[in-house]
Amino acid sequence: AQSVTQPDIHITVSEGASLELRCNYSYGATPYLFWYVQSPGQGLQLLLKYFSGDTLVQGIKGFEAEFKRSQSSFNLRKPSVHWSDAAEYFCAVGAASGGSYIPTFGRGTSLIVHP
Amino acid sequence: GAVVSQHPSRVICKSGTSVKIECRSLDFQATTMFWYRQFPKQSLMLMATSNEGSKATYEQGVEKDKFLINHASLTLSTLTVTSAHPEDSSFYICSAIADADGPLGTEAFFGQGTRLTVV
Numbered sequence A: 001a002q003s004v005t006q007p008d009i010h011i012t013v014s015e016g017a018s019l020e021l022r023c024n025y026s027y028g029a030t031p032y033l034f035w036y037v038q039s040p041g042q043g044l045q046l047l048l049k050y051f052s053g054d055t056l057v058q059g060i061k062g063f064e065a066e067f068k069r070s071q072s073s074f075n076l077r078k079p080s081v082h083w084s085d086a087a088e089y090f091c092a093v094g095a096a097s098g099g100s101y102i103p104t105f106g107r108g109t110s111l112i113v114h115p
Numbered sequence B: 001g002a003v004v005s006q007h008p009s010r011v012i013c014k015s016g017t018s019v020k021i022e023c024r025s026l027d028f029q030a031t032t033m034f035w036y037r038q039f040p041k042q043s044l045m046l047m048a049t050s051n052e053g054s055k056a057t058y059e060q061g062v063e064k065d066k067f068l069i070n071h072a073s074l075t076l077s078t079l080t081v082t083s084a085h086p087e088d089s090s091f092y093i094c095s096a097i098a099d100a101d102g103p104l105g106t107e108a109f110f111g112q113g114t115r116l117t118v119v
Helices: none
Strands: A003-005 A010-014 A018-020 A023-026 A033-039 A044-050 A056-058 A065-069 A072-079 A085-095 A098-107 A109-114 B003-008 B010-013 B019-025 B031-039 B044-051 B066-071 B077-081 B090-098 B108-110 B114-118
Touching: A003 A085, A003 A098, A010 A018, A018 A109, A023 A072, A023 A085, A033 A065, A033 A072, A033 A098, A044 A065, A044 A072, A044 A085, A044 B003, A056 B090, A065 A109, A072 A085, A098 B044, B003 B114, B010 B019, B019 B031, B019 B090, B019 B114, B031 B066, B077 B090
Parallel strands: A010 A109, B010 B114
Antiparallel strands: A003 A023, A018 A072, A033 A044, A033 A085, A056 A065, A065 A072, A085 A098, A085 A109, B003 B019, B019 B077, B031 B044, B031 B090, B066 B077, B090 B108, B090 B114
């Protein structure tokens, strides 16, 4: 079965600083990988996804992620964080199931942005 | 992107009553819908997977008789929490996936969630 590990429960950065959120996955085949952001009391918004092809994926809001098969990682990065980026971030891996997939989520990383 | 609407966004109910949560795909047909439960400061736990016209597949440890899921059409799935108790209080989120061969591909679209409080 697939699994996702987000080793950092909380990350604190200063506004304008760079950001990297870690994600490691376990899956037997080539995974579908995702990063979602959740604001308090809200649903999830997709930031970016990797299915195949270029291992550096660009997403919305200036985020990017790099798929590294050798490290089973899919870390999320942003060169300059804004205060509005403070939220909960979830990495997910999708296991193919009959033409669609079932996403499994990591426990999430809470991003705190200091002014 | 496609829109998934979840209703209500918040609900408070008395212990012992039942609550129905709706999840609608507004501009696409959802072949598969998922229901998640999220405890405070924790990740989303998959409760069940439903396909239109068939019975839902529940994850281990999820009570089928307590969390009734109906996926009667390609745009609507409902989760009914029966005989709710305070421990059922949680944030419930649905997501929907379109036809994998269609223009939306295999991306999952999420509703905004429902905050259930049982008193």
